[in-house]
Amino acid sequence: MERREARGGTLILGGGFAGSYVARNLKRRGATILSPENFMLYTPLLPEASAGTLEPRHVVVPLRQMCPHAELLLGRATALDADRRVVAAETLAGPAEIVYERLVVALGAVTRVLPVPGLADHGIGFKDLADAIALRNRLIQQLERASIHPEDPAELGFVFVGAGYAGVEALAELNDLAHAALRFYPNLLDAPQRWVLVDAASKILPEIPRRLGEYAARHLKRRGVEIHVGTTLESYDGSEAMLSDGTRVPARTLVWSAGVRAHPLLGELGLPLDERERVLVDETLRVLGRKNVWALGDCAAVPNFKTPGATDPPTCQHSLRQARRLAKNLAGSSGPYGYRMLGQVATLGYHKGIAEIPGMRLHGFLGWWIARTYHLYQLPLVSRKLRVVLDWTVGLFFRRDIVELSVLGHPKRLGE
């Protein structure tokens, strides 16, 4: 088995938001990033990649460019021997052992799937790029199928379960895409579409101020979206969803984005976990009871001295600030982590959005513009920013692209 040492002594598990920013901020000190992908996914732009307003490649940032001083190993961590300071990994080139002096755990979260009959077999997640592109392809396939069977109500039935940011933004963007695409499907102009948003909580977007959440709900209703709050999914068989309020929705597409849970590998690494199975860390992000292990991002329960009594929510904003603090701590200028959220933004399809910034709550076009500008500012690398601006500019002048590319990544066998 291959045995190697982490660059600069620091091994980072996970090249997502948290891990990549730790490596970037460590600069010339270097680090080894162990990650299954060679890019960092900028998740706030995922709904736009799904709707086709952004190219999928433009919402990810190549780790080798983003963290030029880090070494990247493509693979997955499989085990930790804390006494020997070794992580076992399954890399692209086979099993390996990586020796570290400092270990940073940034494994993120996975979709929390509930034991709802039929859900795991027929539902689609919305967590990564593969999910987003699969959903786009599914939507266009459904339009193609409906153009053959316009009388089947399930073809253009879409149920989204989970009305947090990811679910609401994905629904809004895809609903826009479906309406814009109709001009290319003249026999569907009068075909009924049904878009349903379901959440167990009493309102949608519970994480943002009430007034903005109400605006989002009104906007979606105006677009014909049915909102069922205080409601759960009871079952889904691939063509009909049953809701707890007795509603039956004929739908061939069900998107599940009802929350995340900490990465399952954490339980096997022998680290202390809280009741939500997140790694317990102190105010410097060091794992409780461990001298040389740190954790951050969605996989950790991070105390924040600016919000006493509460651990950080799972957001990019928090992961980014935690990463900045941790890089300083690892570099020797140790201090406690604290961050107060400055605002929140979300897009609700084309030209509609919401933004809460210090002293202001904006919605409509202004909210949308601020949301886009904020994401552009946060996106790393000038080359990525330019690509995104170009996509947005092209989108101003041309109609939505409706090609369905599920063939990508599945080439025919030679001779077929």
Ligand SMILES: Cc1cc2nc3c(=O)[nH]c(=O)nc-3n(C[C@H](O)[C@H](O)[C@H](O)COP(=O)(O)OP(=O)(O)OC[C@H]3O[C@@H](n4cnc5c(N)ncnc54)[C@H](O)[C@@H]3O)c2cc1C
């Ligand atoms: C659709 C969607 C939209 C979102 N929108 C917003 C938003 O608008 N604003 C906001 O603030 N937050 C948003 N979030 C939340 C935000 O994306 C997360 O809080 C953030 O990505 C957390 O960073 P992380 O590094 O902890 O986890 P991640 O970014 O998920 O990174 C975890 C990394 O670990 C890697 N990994 C997994 N298993 C292994 C293994 N065994 N070995 C090595 N590496 C492994 C993964 O491949 C991944 O690269 C959104 C999330 C989603 C899913």
